[in-house]
Amino acid sequence: MNLALYLALEEALKGLVEDPSIRAIVLTGSGRAFCAGADLEAHGRGALTHEERRIYIEAGQRVQRLLQTLPKPVVAAVNGAAVGAGLEMALACDLVVVAREAKLRFPxxxxxxxxxxGTTYTVVRRVGLTRAKELLMLGEFFTGEDAAAMGLANRAVPSDGVLETATALADELARKAPLSMKFAKRLLDQARHLDAESALALEVDAxxxxxxxxxxxxxxxxxxEKRPPSFVGE
Structure with a gap:
């Protein structure tokens, strides 16, 4: 990951939000890996100023927040290795499909x-504090199958079926009512910050x-009429 890629992703995601014909999104990698993480060679050269580093970090965080908060569901298709910032990005998605043998790590x-x-927040939410400390503090490799077993991923499938499975999930999500889906995503993501009364009040409004x-x-x-609905998002 580098600044140019973060900015391109940010622009692409904003465009997808504004297109009413798109109701679900699949995020995947090209080639054998989903994302190998930050561009360590560029960082290792030490050429960036303090302000340039801040701009890079904030661009990455904007992409993370877009994935988490945009009103359409996002499915990560982790077709191969996902490390560091790449794994962070996958976990910002609503659903995660991962190759069973994929190598994952927080290094x-x-x-x-x-x-x-947002890893210290996201991983704790998904797997609890005890397991999160193990994953983040030890930084050991684990597999896609491990990720599904511990709750970091929703499905672990053979590598040649990752995109197909993720696309099928996205197709199913896209058939739901867009307004209902928007509220479901928002309230589920807010759930841990709310007491029961606040959650009930938000559900009434939605x-x-x-x-x-x-x-x-x-x-x-x-x-x-015993037929599939044709929702328009209004």
């Missing part, structure tokens, strides 16, 4: 650097807005 503490994409939508009426008609 930051072994390199004298630190996490910058439910009322959905019940006032055209898609709610379409959902009722489709159910009665």
């Amino acid at each position: 930051e503490l072994s390199l004298g650097t630190f996490f910058g994409g 439910l009322l807005r959905c019940m006032a939508s055209r898609d709610w009426q379409e959902g009722i008609r489709a159910f009665k």
Whole structure:
């Protein structure tokens, strides 16, 4: 990962949000790896100023937050190795499909650097503090199968089936009502910060807005007519 790639991803994600014809997103890598992490060669040259490093870190964090907060579901198709910043990015997605034999690792503490994409928050949320400390402090390699077993990933499949599985999940997500999906993603991500009363209040607001939508009426008609609904996002 480098600044140019983060900026390109940021621009692409914003474009996908603004396109109403796109209702779910699959994020994957090209070649044998999903993402090998930060460009260590560039960092090792020490040519960046303090301010340039800050710009790089903040660009990466904007991409992380976009993946987490954009109103459309994102499925990570981890087709191969995912290390450091690359693994951070996968875990910012809503669902994660990973190759069983993929090698995954958080190497930051072994390199004298630190996490910058919310890893200390995201990993604890997914697997709990005890397992998170093991993964982040030891920085050992683990497999995609391990990731699914501990709750870091939703599916571990053979490498040649990763993109197909992720795409099938995205297709299923895309068939849901867009407004309902937006509220589900938002409230689920907020859940750990809310008490029960606050969560109930937010659900009431979301439910009322959905019940006032055209898609709610379409959902009722489709159910009665025993056909798939055709949602428009309104």
